[in-house]
Amino acid sequence: MxxxxxxxxxxxxxxxxxxxxxxxxxxxxxxxxxxxxxxxxxxxxxxxxxxxxxxxxxxxxxxxxxxxxxxxxxxxxxxxxxxxxxxxxxxxxxxxxxxxxxxxxxxxxxxxxxxxxxxxxxxxxxxxxxxxxxxxxxxxxxxxxxxxxxxxxxxxxxxxxxxxxxxxxxxxxxxxxxxxxxxxxxxxxxxxxxxxxxxxxxxxxxxxxxxxRRDPPSVGDETGWAFSVPAIDPRSERAAEALLTLGDGRTGTRGSVVVVVPESAPRVLVAGVYRGHGPETELLAAPLWNIIATNAAARGASRRLDLHAGTLWQAVETDAGVVEAAAFASLARPGTMALRARAPADVVSAEQGLLDADTQEAIAGPARVAEDPGSIAAALVEDRSRQDDGGVRLERVAGYTWQAHGDASMPWAEERARSAARHGYERLLRDHRRAWASRWEVCDARIDGDDELQLAVRLAIYHLVASTPADGEGPVGARGLTGDAYRGHVFWDSDSYMLPFHAATNPPSARAMLQYRVARLPGALQEAKVRGRAGACFPWESAEDGREVTPTAATLPSGEVVPIRTGDLEDHIDADIAWAASSYAAWTGDTTFAHGPGRDLLLHTARFWASRIAVEGARSHIHGVIGPDEYHEDVDDNAYTNVMARWNLRAAARVVDDSIHGWEREAAHWQRLADALVDGYDPASGIYEQFAGFSELEPLIIAQLADRRPVSAPLLLGAERVARSQVIKQADVLMLHYLVPGEVAAGSLVPNLEYYEPRTAHGSTLSPGVHAALLARACRPEEALQWLCVAARIDLDDVGATTAGGVHLAAMGTVWRTLSWGFAGLSPGADALIIDPRPLPASWGSLDVGVRYRGTPVRIRIDPAGVTVAPAGPIDVLLAPTGHREHVGSAGTRLVVPEPQGRPA
Structure with missing residues (x-):
């Protein structure tokens, strides 16, 4: 039958x-x-x-x-x-x-x-x-x-x-x-x-x-977990490939159609493996494992990414029939990929194997690409068989090895592929699925009442996990491993926006990101000397060896060449790295890191600030900087830079104790500098002036000039007028309330939100999510939801038409933090998990967020009736609104939260 x-x-x-x-x-x-x-x-x-x-x-x-x-x-x-x-x-x-x-x-x-x-x-x-x-x-x-x-x-x-x-x-x-x-x-x-x-x-x-007969495995289609691209659209294909990227933390494979199509830009990228030097440094493209050479052209394709299992399924319509394939990059065995496909017998060509990344031509046998300083080796084990149903089954297992310096081992790549093939496709799939399911156990964020936003949130979390390794060094660029934009360079995006997610959900990944900075501390110390400074000066754009790789100029569409000054003046990167180290230590309680490399980062960045600050009478200043708002350059006393430097100095002074000798006098000096550093705060208005003289600029309100935001203010008004006005690119002063709320004046969040948000063009993808989190903290949930949706859909809607170059990982980090900190109010206390919730949007029934506090996974559910805490083991929690402290066993407990209206942070 x-x-x-x-x-x-x-x-x-x-x-x-x-x-x-x-x-x-x-x-x-x-x-x-x-x-x-x-x-x-x-x-x-x-x-x-x-x-x-x-x-x-x-x-x-x-x-x-x-x-x-x-x-x-x-x-x-x-x-x-x-x-x-x-x-x-x-x-x-x-x-x-x-x-x-x-x-x-x-x-x-x-x-x-x-x-x-x-x-x-x-x-x-x-x-x-x-x-x-x-x-x-x-x-x-x-x-x-x-x-x-x-x-x-x-x-x-x-x-x-x-x-x-x-x-x-x-x-x-x-x-x-x-x-x-x-x-x-x-x-x-x-x-x-x-x-x-x-x-x-x-x-x-x-x-x-x-x-x-090796049919491709089924891929989950659960609501809130399946991201689908139903067709090939030449206008958006490259953005779709970025969104569908398969990642194992070390490698990223763009989700290209399995059959070569003209609109495609397939890529396999490896974290930290670059070619070139200086501003031209870029990620090295590896041979392709996921493209099948065929005898037929693709007429259409449907692709579905199962976020829970990290597996991509696709059905491709060709002139000769349908090709169906399922592929994954093993989270359990980074550097190992697998693909199964079935197709009509006359569709798959006789010659199979790796393809050259640029020409998409077949490569005979294993391959190595090597361009100073890095190299990548790749090998395939492939099996193809005809079936009684008239089709062909193709199974591939790929192995990749790499070296940031020198030659990657071809034999190692071949052995990785052979070892995985011996393990077997089904076991590889089993281990991979379990690894993803285990990660989701902790890091999933669940919204009851908004399926569309729920999927966008999970897509963000998926890419944060897929782009970050869990050991060694973790150089995570602004677009991760999903595209070539920014050449794979590492910015403050990683430290300030991505690392908090990993520190709170998978500490080994956060530690790997910090190890990338720790390993480049000697280079930062040398850079400071070159600039005539003390301590460590980390580069604005960092790549293979940690030297400055920020371009010095750019050519506009008009042909005009304009200077790029961020590498010289955007010094807050030092404090951002120090903050990231402190955040990791707070979530994990990792004393080995805190008393070792973490302390080194704090001390040497503090030394830099001490040499950067100018003491003028009873006050100290920082002249000639660029703040996060990059519409205004070479300004004095940027509030964000100064307050983050002050925080950095104070944090470093606190870690100086009897175990390290010779720093006591410096620590006392740091304290004095921090206390004297101007921050632009006006107690009468509660507003921090963004930089000295900002209040005297033309008082343009971009919210009144643009039909909608985000918007590029320089395109709308002209770069020169923007530079003379109060229009800002992204959150600047407000970043202080986002990163170091304890370092700003109590009660200053709302005045600064009301002043700066209408002046913000949100010209950076970093901005909407920051505002969403702060609006949530200010007990304005509907406005927070508005900007959260903008942040969550930046790549889904391809805002700014830039997703083809890779997804915006930092924006994705702000999406998670809006839920975990903005609404749920989760933060790591010295000896207890702090919970300080805010009202949820009216359309949400509940919010459920997972974190890992001091090694213990815990889920926190917020709903109108209160907070439910369900840890995997006993932990202490501090309910901030009441100051109530409770020891919670593994079975969980229900906490009643007083109405939070009227008590914004």
Missing amino acids: TLPAALRRRFEAVVFDWDGTAVSDRHADATRVRALMEACCAEGLNLVLTSARDIGDVDAQLGARPSGPGTLRLAVNRGAEVFAADADGVRLLPRRTARAAEQNAAAAQTAGAPASPLATEARRVEIGLNDPADAARWILEGLWSLGIGPSQILVCGAASGSVGRDALVSAPGVTAVSVGAASDGMPAGVLSLPGGPVRFAEILADQLTRRR
């Missing part, structure tokens, strides 16, 4: 009743179904058996001992107990308490995917659940923790007696089929396919066949 169309595809998990579905009764011979189940698990299929009977009864009849990479779980005794069966036997899986299960269900986002339990092993503490429906939720959560969503699950039942049947089949996206009699009372939406165990065996056999 031919299976219905809904079943003629590959599933990643099958949940089924034992009694009446897999076997007719407890006395039936289970030999065939056991062999099918073991074979399916060996090919990567995950199976969940449900039964009202106890484990001894079921296992005596089944006796399956699969070896994986697929899993077999036995939910028996009506789901009260769950066992794992593998080659070593059957073992009982611990279960969570009912209270923890209830809290996890309450925290679930409403878009269809289950809320996976946080730090599962730490929270599962006793055996048994309350009812079959709870068991069904646990099944879905368990599969979710493997990176498998409801849309990839097939539920098979006898239409009655299923453990948690209704809860399983009602999960959005699940495919359900009954193999029992049609009159058994099937829930709506369940396919009827009578035939009992015989029909179920056919379904399993079909899934086994699809795996053995």
